[in-house]
Amino acid sequence: MINSPERLRILRRWFARRFGYARLVCLALLVGLAALRIADPAPIEELRFRTFDTFQLIDPRVKTAKPVTIVDIDEKSLASSGSGLGRDA
Secondary structure, eight states: OOOHHHHHHHHHHHHHHHTOHHHHHHHHHHHHHHHHHHHOOHHHHHHHHHHHHHHHHHSOOOOOSOSOOOOOOOHHHHHHHOOSSOSOO
């Protein structure tokens, strides 16, 4: 039978070969940052807003000439070409 310190040494070697401590650290960091993002405390929220504002100052969005197109569809057009939604309606 294997004693407890020997079993622990075997498990550590197996874990180091199979998974690796670097992956464990990265996984813990990922889980911690995801939990921080989900909790979204006030300082983190403020940091997100300031970062977004800074990005907008560096490279603002280019406005297009016509961002919206208004289409007028009457009953006559619908009767001749159909609703376009298929036969579900």
